Structures are given as structure tokens and as C-alpha cells.
Amino acid sequence: MKQTIDRRTFLGLAGLAGVACASGLAGCASVPGTNPDFYFVQLSDAHWGFEGPPNPDARGTLPKAVAAVNALEPPPDFIVFTGDLTHTTDDPAERRRRMGEFKTIVAGLRVRDVRFMPGEHDASLDHGAAFQEFFGSTHYTFDHKGVHFIVLDNVSDPAGKIGDAQLAWLAADLAKTAPARPIVVFTHRPLFDLYPQWDWATRDGAAAVDLLMPHPHVTVFYGHIHQENHHMTGHIAHHAARSLIFPLPAPGSQPKRTPVPWDDAHPYRGLGYREVEARHRGEDYALQELPVTRGAS
Template identity: 80%
Template sequence: MKHTIKRRDFLKMAGLGGIVYASGLAGWARAGTPAEDFYFVQMSDAHWGFEGPPNPDARGTLPKAVAAVNSLEPPPDFIVFTGDLTHTTDDPAERRKRLREFKGIIGGLRVKDVHFMPGEHDASLDKGAAFQEFFGDTHYTFDHKGVHFIVLDNVSDPAGKIGDAQLAWLSSDLAKTGADVPIVVFTHRPLFDLYPQWDWATRDGAAAVALLMPHPNVTVFYGHIHQENHHLTGHIAHHAARSLIYPLPAPGSQPKRLPVPWDAAHPYRGLGFRETGVEQAGRDFELQEFPVQRGAS
């Protein structure tokens, strides 16, 4: 499924809750800079090591997703995993085993420019120590074709905070980023209070949003909630990704945050990955959602 929408129409309709596939990526050709279109893939919440009835194919969906992404033509410029690469465990040796197995599986991706960030399942029990052994820093920046990408860590702190030190780092980075530079933020938990009762929030997320607000072109992509969700804080668009293991219910739609039961008739419903196209030459943009089986064998 594919939607293309102009930014002015997105801003009108977002408040109606009618946009299913939308992104704030628009109008990103900088003055004096040649416009370059590109797209990237977001994958999230693989929970490698999970076993249980919500997904009897728990060891199959990640390889299927890798095969599906490998089938994309042309291939994406890069891929980003927005956390919960593995499922939580109290055993440090088992945590490293799962991270090692995950890294081996995604090593089969055709695109080798892959960026990682932890989820609370990967990092909250050891403040990200094991994750860093396999994937490096938990927060960092990179630039691609005129877009500034920021990876924030709101999971290594078991209290679910970004923390003063990282907020100071973010402030320093943004101070060096021109107002005409489009910014994409990747994070695991939502930066706004989506549903704090289910841990769907960041305790100091408002401080990060406040730092981002002076920049006119900011989009946030996150995971954690295992479903699509689209939200605006001022002009900043926030988009949640589906998971690669099991879907979760809509925020507050039931008493407990329990996975949506497996549907044998539609076994991969609610699972998938997304690609985001950055069309810098015009004011159109595009976000597409794909099921994990697309292109899989």
C-alpha cells in the first residue's frame, strides 16, 4: 500500500486522525544544494529469543523480513533498526547469545549500511553494556544527502529517561545544525506521552521535543508499541513502526497490554517494516508499509 500526500494536506488532515501512512518529510531541497531523492527502511522490535503463542513462527519472521527487504528494487540507501533487537533475559550470557544470533541473521541483508539502537529489552537491565559490545554507541548522529539523522537512547536508563547528559549532547548537536537542515530522529519509545500507563512514553521526552521545536523540519520515527501510530507535537510528526514479532493493541483499548492473539488465517497480520522516501525535488513525500512476507521465500 502506498500513499503520497502534500505537506499542507497532511497538516490539515492529521488532526482528523485520517492519515494512515504519512510523514513530515517534505520540502527538503535546501537552497543552493542539489536535490537528491532517496529512501531508507525502518525495521523494529524483532525480539529475537522470544518464544510463545502470540507468534508460533518467532524464529521465522526476522529471516522472512530480511528476505523481504532484500527483494526491494532499487535497494534502500540504508536500514535502521529502532530497538528491541532481542527479547529480554536476566541472564547476561543469554542476552549476548541473542544479540550475536540477531547480528548473524541481519548480516544477510543486501544493504550493508545498517544503523542500530537499543530497546529496553536489549539495554535496560545492564544500561546498554551488552548492546554496545555488538553494535557500538546507543546514541549518535549521521548525515545523508543533506538530511541530519539523530539516534536517541531512551531505554538504557531503567527509569525510561533520556537523561541530562544526553539532553546536553542533543542541545549541543542542534546548536551546530542550521535551521534549513531537515532532521530525522530515531528513538525506541515515543518522545510524547502516548499512553504512560503502558510505558508508552519517555519521562523527559518533552525536554527533547522542546529542543527540537525551533527547527522547522523535524520528523521522529520510533518503535516499542508494535503498531502504526501517527501524532503531531506542534509541527513535529511522530510515526510508530510495526514490529517483527507480534502486534500490540491500540493504546488503552483493553485493561492490559497483551499481544494481539495469533490469527492462523492471517498469520502475519500487523507485522511488517516500512520504507520512507525523501523526495527532495518537490513537496511530496511518501511512506509505505510492507508485510514481512513480501519477497520472502
């Protein structure tokens, strides 16, 4: 599905999760030194190691997603996985085995710039120790074509907090970032209280949002809730990506947070990713939803 929207509508929608073009951020095109002609892929919640209902193809959806991304033309500038790379396990050896298998599979991505961050399934039981062995730091920054990217870890603390030390690190980083510069933040949990009853929140997320608020061009991408969701905190847009393993119900739509059942008539429904493509041709943006099976053999 494709549609074209102007910048005002784009900012009203606050973008779409899944795959995002950084130039779609508010004011990005007007910032000196930025290049609007790029996009990146966000993948989330692969839960490698999960078995059984509601996904009879639990070992197939991640390879299918790799094949789908490899089929994108032109390829994205980079790819980011926003957490829950693997499914939780109490066995440290099994946790590392799953991370090793996940890393081997995603090594098949033809885009070489692939970035990772943990979800609570990867990190909450050992404070991110195994994740760091395989993928490096749980929080970091990088820059790409004039956009400043910040990866926050709100899962290594089993209480679901960012923590004072990391908040101080964020404050120091933002103090060095020019106010007009576009900022993209990646987290696993939502930074706002989406539905705390289902653990869809970050206990000190409001402190991070307060630090980001003085910057006028901020967009947050997250995972964790296994569905598309869009929310605004002031001028800051927050977008959730779909899962690669199973969808979850809308916040508070049923008594318990149980996965949406597999539909044999519509396999992979609720799984996938989205592309937001921008070209430097006025203020139009093309949006396209892509299924997880695209490009898979």
C-alpha cells in the same frame, strides 16, 4: 496499496512509519544541498529470542523481514533498527547469545549501511553494556544527502529517561545544526506521553522535544508500541513502526497491554513495514505498505 498525495496532505498525515523517504520531510526539497531521491528502511522490535504465543513463527519473522527488504528495488540507501533487537533475559550470557544470533541474521541484508539502536529489552538491565559490545554507541548522529539524523537512547536508563548528560549532548548538536536543515530523530520509546500507564512514554521526553522545537523541519520515528501510530507535538511529527514479532493493542483499548492473538487465517497480520517514496517531480509522494513476508522464500 499505493496512493499519491500532495505535500500539504503528506505533512498533515505527518508521514507514515516503517519505511520513510527523508525528502518527505517538511521543507526538505527547498534546502540547498539536499537530494530528494532517496529512502531508508525502518525496522523495529524483532525481539529475537522470544518464543511461544502469540507468534508460532517467532524464529522465522526476522529472516522473512531480511528477505523482504532484500527484495526491494531499488534498494534503500540505509536501514535502521529502532530497538528491541532481542527479547529480554536476566542471563547476561543468554543476552549476548541472542545479540550474536541477531547480528548474524541481519548480516544477510544486502544493504551494507545498517544502523542500530537499543530498546529496553536490549539495554535496561545492564545500562546498554552488551548492546555496545555488539553494536556500538547507543546514541549518535549521522548525515545523509543533506538530512541530519539523530539517534537518541531513552532505554538504557531503566527509569525510561534520556538523562541530563544526553540532553546536553543533544543541545550541543542542535546548536551546530542550521535551522533550515531537515532533521530526523530515531528513538525507541515515544518522546511524548502516548500512554504512560503502559510505559509508552519517556519521562524526560518533553525536554528533548523542547530542544527540537526551534527547528522547523523535524520528524521522529520510534518503535516500542508494536503498531502504527501518528502524533504531532506542534510542528514535529512522531511515527511508530510496526513490530516484527507481534502486534500490541491500541493505547488504552483494553485493561492490560497483552499482545494481539495470532490469527491462523491471517498470519503475520499487524507485522510489516512501510515505504514512503519521493521523487523530485513536483510535490507528489507515493506510499506503499509492504508485508513482512514479501520476498521471503
